[in-house]
Amino acid sequence: MTSKIPIILDGDPGHDDAIAWMLAKASDKLEILACTSVSGNQSIEKTSYNARRVMTLLGIDAPFAMGTEEPLHGEPIHAGNVHGETGLDGPALPDPEIEAEPLSAVELMAKTISTSSQPVTIVATGPLTNVGALLILHPELKPRIAHISIMGGGLAFGNWTPAAEFNILVDPEAADVVFKSGLPITMAGLDVTLKALVFPEDFERIRALGNPVAVVVAEWLDFFYNFHRGLGYAGAPLHDAVAVAALIKPEILIVEDYYVQIETSGDFCRGATVADHYGFRQQPPNTHALVDIDREAFIDLLAEAAAWYGKESE
Amino acid sequence: MAQKIIIDTDPGIDDAMAILAALHSPDLEVLGLTTVFGNTEVGLCSLNALRLVELEGNDHIPVAQGCGQPLVHDINSFSAGVHGKDGFGNTNLPLPHGKLDPRHAAQFIIDTVMANPHEVILAPIGPLTNIAMAYRLEPRIAPLVKEVVLMGGCAFALGNISAVAEANIYHDPHAAEVVFAAPWKVTMVGLDVTTKIVMRPEYFEKLYAAGNPAVGLLEKIQPCYQDFHEQIYGMKGAIHTHDPAVIAYLLAPELFRCEEMPVYVVTEGLCLGKTIADKHHHVFRSTQAGKGIGEESVAVVVERPSTTIPLGVDEDGVLELLFDLLAK
Numbered sequence: 001m002t003s004k005i006p007i008i009l010d011g012d013p014g015h016d017d018a019i020a021w022m023l024a025k026a027s028d029k030l031e032i033l034a035c036t037s038v039s040g041n042q043s044i045e046k047t048s049y050n051a052r053r054v055m056t057l058l059g060i061d062a063p064f065a066m067g068t069e070e071p072l073h074g075e076p077i078h079a080g081n082v083h084g085e086t087g088l089d090g091p092a093l094p095d096p097e098i099e100a101e102p103l104s105a106v107e108l109m110a111k112t113i114s115t116s117s118q119p120v121t122i123v124a125t126g127p128l129t130n131v132g133a134l135l136i137l138h139p140e141l142k143p144r145i146a147h148i149s150i151m152g153g154g155l156a157f158g159n160w161t162p163a164a165e166f167n168i169l170v171d172p173e174a175a176d177v178v179f180k181s182g183l184p185i186t187m188a189g190l191d192v193t194l195k196a197l198v199f200p201e202d203f204e205r206i207r208a209l210g211n212p213v214a215v216v217v218a219e220w221l222d223f224f225y226n227f228h229r230g231l232g233y234a235g236a237p238l239h240d241a242v243a244v245a246a247l248i249k250p251e252i253l254i255v256e257d258y259y260v261q262i263e264t265s266g267d268f269c270r271g272a273t274v275a276d277h278y279g280f281r282q283q284p285p286n287t288h289a290l291v292d293i294d295r296e297a298f299i300d301l302l303a304e305a306a307a308w309y310g311k312e313s314e
Numbered sequence: 315m316a317q318k319i320i321i322d323t324d325p326g327i328d329d330a331m332a333i334l335a336a337l338h339s340p341d342l343e344v345l346g347l348t349t350v351f352g353n354t355e356v357g358l359c360s361l362n363a364l365r366l367v368e369l370e371g372n373d374h375i376p377v378a379q380g381c382g383q384p385l386v387h388d389i390n391s392f393s394a395g396v397h398g399k400d401g402f403g404n405t406n407l408p409l410p411h412g413k414l415d416p417r418h419a420a421q422f423i424i425d426t427v428m429a430n431p432h433e434v435i436l437a438p439i440g441p442l443t444n445i446a447m448a449y450r451l452e453p454r455i456a457p458l459v460k461e462v463v464l465m466g467g468c469a470f471a472l473g474n475i476s477a478v479a480e481a482n483i484y485h486d487p488h489a490a491e492v493v494f495a496a497p498w499k500v501t502m503v504g505l506d507v508t509t510k511i512v513m514r515p516e517y518f519e520k521l522y523a524a525g526n527p528a529v530g531l532l533e534k535i536q537p538c539y540q541d542f543h544e545q546i547y548g549m550k551g552a553i554h555t556h557d558p559a560v561i562a563y564l565l566a567p568e569l570f571r572c573e574e575m576p577v578y579v580v581t582e583g584l585c586l587g588k589t590i591a592d593k594h595h596h597v598f599r600s601t602q603a604g605k606g607i608g609e610e611s612v613a614v615v616v617e618r619p620s621t622t623i624p625l626g627v628d629e630d631g632v633l634e635l636l637f638d639l640l641a642k
Contacts, residue, residue, distance in 0.1 A: 265582075266583045
């Protein structure tokens with residue numbers, strides 16, 4: 001029996017963050033050591049409140065700490081148009097039973113990493129503000145970080161601007177620190193996450209599981225899809241869940257290794273993840289870029305995870 | 315009546331195929347070739363352009379030489395690895411007999427458009443330096459040009475000369491920015507479709523069997539281009555069809571599925587030469603809101619005209635069309 005991968009969940013829930021966390025909690029391959037919030041899909045107050053509600057719903061029994069509203073540089077950007085006024089609109093959720101620790105997200109990460117018996121994997125499904133700050137403030141912890149699995153970026157195009165994906169655009173300077181860190185990075189960018197589509201019939205499969213978590217997940221998908229349908233999508237692209245799936249079931253993903261740089265300046269390309277796919281820069285790859293996914297297997301993974309919560313409550 | 319066109323070109327192996335296909339078409343009247351640096355130096359490109367018009371007795375078609383370097387920055391590189399130092403696969407063909415038109419390419423374009431108002435399509439298949447200069451010298455040509463149908467850029471595809479940039483745009487991003495901003499109709503035939511049109515060794519074998527001078531020349535110069543595609547993409551003798559796709563578009567636009575959106579060109583940084591296809595009008599909306607995209611300001615006050623961008627293509631249809639023309 002192999003030991004579980006110890007992880008920190010760092011996100012800005014957010015519908016797809018919440019479903020990513022649902023996947024992580026249900027997996028017997030992962031052990032959640034801590035959760036941290038970041039400003040992104042909504043303000044830090046809202047994403048933190050959502051994180052605590054989601055942890056309560058899912059039964060994640062781990063310390064939680066709040067990040068900051070401001071990115072490392074520039075003004076915050078939020079995505080209320082995608083995730084609603086609360087950042088997690090849709091189904092009613094339980095009141096949070098988890099309190100925030102009296103320390104910052106970065107310090108909780110540092111404490112968790114330094115006291116873990118094994119190197120820790122960070123799953124970052126929001127802007128990279130906390131992870132970047134951690135690497136700036138605690139470079140000595142790098143050897144204790146096994147892997148950073150992020151949702152962010154895109155090799156050929158963006159979603160928040162033509163060239164930039166939202167999570168990277170919100171804090172390109174933090175992303176730059178992370179991609180220059182030398183730590184192993186898995187990047188679930190738009191190349192793969194726009195293929196991780198959950199179709200309405202998949203929502204029904206999950207809803208029919210009937211347990212309270214599965215029903216909430218289906219309703220999150222209803223809400224999330226409603227926005228994407230307006231953009232012409234056939235399903236809900238479950239961006240953040242791919243960063244967790246990469247740890248649980250890497251065999252359902254296609255990966256290509258590239259040297260990726262973050263564009264931090266410019267009128268058009270700030271926040272772009274520029275992948276040297278021709279090797280012109282003669283640098284070793286720093287990123288495992290996910291480019292394709294077995295969609296059916298991904299849906300099975302989601303449905304099995306949602307079903308796990310039914311067994312738990314029996 | 316045949317459609318009048320000026321081909322602005324840096325021949326170039328795929329340029330040669332495009333030009334020969336155009337010269338073989340009864341539906342296109344090539345009013346002139348204008349040359350630009352790109353695949354190799356402009357002087358060598360001009361020699362190749364003259365060779366192309368002389369090959370099958372089209373000497374009456376003028377060749378005017380244009381810009382030898384980009385508008386702003388230094389030449390970043392020639393594509394010698396792709397097209398050979400002479401632009402024709404290092405075949406060092408005999409010198410042409412003919413002479414260049416005495417005018418600069420930009421002036422030739424201006425004069426020709428003014429003499430044929432609303433009738434001429436500009437078909438640039440190299441860097442856009444001459445086209446930008448023609449517009450800068452004589453902005454009145456803009457409404458008189460019927461359309462600009464260019465090979466270049468990539469809307470939602472990766473680049474072919476850098477991570478994110480296509481070669482023709484990368485060679486002169488500032489000129490490209492002028493062309494996409496000018497008030498004329500632009501169609502950008504870019505990597506989104508040209509990499510989906512693949513000519514394979516069997517195709518060439520059949521094509522060369524036609525035995526005319528055009529395919530004879532292609533047979534000589536093509537191996538260099540095939541070698542490049544093998545080295546970079548492992549295509550085993552197959553090639554992407556870049557410049558000839560413009561000719562196919564001119565003759566049979568119904569073979570292409572297009573969308574329209576404004577295009578901006580990145581003139582700095584890691585993404586130099588990237589074509590920003592602003593499908594969701596981010597740039598204009600953020601400017602209207604008084605904010606830049608991301609956080610830096612973008613100096614745009616009115617939305618620029620939309621560019622037509624082929625995003626899907628009937629590959630077989632295009633290959634057949636080009637085959638029929640070249641084999642003629």
